[in-house]
Amino acid sequence: MSGILAGKRILVTGVLTDASIAFHAAKVAQEEGAEVILTGFGRLSLVERISKRLPKEAPVIELDVTNQEHLDSLADKVREHSSDETGLDGIVHSIAFGPQGAFNFLEASWDDVSTAVQVSAYSYKSLAMACLPLMEERGGSIVGLTFDAQLAWPKYNWMGVAKAALESTNRYLARDLGPKNVRCNLISAGPLKSMAAKSIPGFEELADVWNHRAPIGWDLTDPEPTGRGVVGLLSDFFPRTTGEIVHVDGGVHMMGA
Numbered sequence: 035m036s037g038i039l040a041g042k043r044i045l046v047t048g049v050l051t052d053a054s055i056a057f058h059a060a061k062v063a064q065e066e067g068a069e070v071i072l073t074g075f076g077r078l079s080l081v082e083r084i085s086k087r088l089p090k091e092a093p094v095i096e097l098d099v100t101n102q103e104h105l106d107s108l109a110d111k112v113r114e115h116s117s118d119e120t121g122l123d124g125i126v127h128s129i130a131f132g133p134q135g136a137f138n139f140l141e142a143s144w145d146d147v148s149t150a151v152q153v154s155a156y157s158y159k160s161l162a163m164a165c166l167p168l169m170e171e172r173g174g175s176i177v178g179l180t181f182d183a184q185l186a187w188p189k190y191n192w193m194g195v196a197k198a199a200l201e202s203t204n205r206y207l208a209r210d211l212g213p214k215n216v217r218c219n220l221i222s223a224g225p226l227k228s229m230a231a232k233s234i235p236g237f238e239e240l241a242d243v244w245n246h247r248a249p250i251g252w253d254l255t256d257p258e259p260t261g262r263g264v265v266g267l268l269s270d271f272f273p274r275t276t277g278e279i280v281h282v283d284g285g286v287h288m289m290g291a
């Protein structure tokens with residue numbers, strides 16, 4: 035099969051519905067020739083059902099990124115589902131979570147904040163290290179998803195801090211995995227009406243910024259542009275790009291008042 039990911043094996047986390055960025059990254063990756071493996075947490079049967087909506091049904095591995103046993107066994111489980119037992123060419127980190135308390139900046143407890151940071155930022159490093167045995171001989175690309183942490187957004191609160199931690203983690207991971215020929219980059223996406231959005235109190239107020247400030251326009255219901263950005267960074271078209279944040283947000287990040 036031809037395409038910019040032809041012959042590559044990609045692990046995609048965070049597919050929960052077909053409206054998610056992760057689903058569209060997996061879909062475009064398959065369309066571009068990749069063999070895709072998914073991970074799911076909690077509702078595995080739902081992820082398996084959603085997998086059937088991809089161009090080619092993908093196997094699903096259970097993964098809780100806060101569970102060290104899951105992380106320790108991940109490489110072996112990927113090998114079981116791969117036509118090539120030795121390697122993995124790319125990883126999509128599409129994992130984030132904040133308890134409801136994390137969306138109240140002044141009142142949030144440390145338990146809420148630490149959960150948000152562990153799941154949304156530290157897991158990026160955890161996932162990379164769990165998969166490193168599959169990548170260190172051949173190199174590869176790790177792509178995560180952020181929401182522009184340069185600014186303080188309405189309603190986002192400690193999740194914004196967690197995303198800032200993710201962006202910093204990406205730079206340090208890029209520094210340490212570069213010698214192993216593993217690139218680490220993030221896509222900074224605009225808001226989308228997804229399962230994650232439903233957990234953010236006041237999401238509509240946050241998303242309304244894009245209705246007024248995206249010079250090229252932004253569709254809250256279309257994850258495909260972001261999925262395409264992820265696949266671009268997974269491909270060999272960015273062989274010397276690492277530690278970078280690529281904005282797929284309709285241009286909002288560069289607009290002044």
